[in-house]
Amino acid sequence: MKTITRMMDHLYxxxxxxxxxxxxxxxxxxELLKLVRHVAVAERVWLSRLQNKGTAQYSLWEDAEDLTAIRTMFEENAEHYRAYIAGLEESELDEMIDYASxxxxxxxxxxRDILLQVLLHGQYHRGQxxxxxxxxxxxPxxxxxxTFARL
Structure with missing residues (x-):
């Protein structure tokens, strides 16, 4: 759990x-606003799946104009992921989640693999x-x- 928690801190x-x-x-x-919004929405979609909630209300690829709204979404995501991970036991990392794309x-x-997807997906798009x-x-x-680890 310590590694995943640390990696999530890096993500935030x-x-x-x-x-x-x-x-x-x-x-x-x-296009960059659309891409950064995509990252925020994808984080939210994966968290909803982890919480056994539906995701049909989310659109992964929409135009975005308001960077403040996107920042708010990232902040809310971080808050919810922190709470989710704080309540997660090491043994639960290997539990299987059923969901639909x-x-x-x-x-x-x-x-475990869903959390790794969230971590790697964001890093990929931040590189783009x-x-x-x-x-x-x-x-850039x-x-x-x-860089984060050296702070």
Missing amino acids: WADGRILDALEECETPNK QSGVPFRTSV INRALRIDSAA VQVDYI
């Missing part, structure tokens, strides 16, 4: 850093955002785990 930190970088852009690229396909995945920032002549932000 990295989400905040990437949002800060997007806020510093004078005119943030609409957003297109309705049924799946069965362990809690940083690359786009660099292409747009904006400064350091979101590597080791």
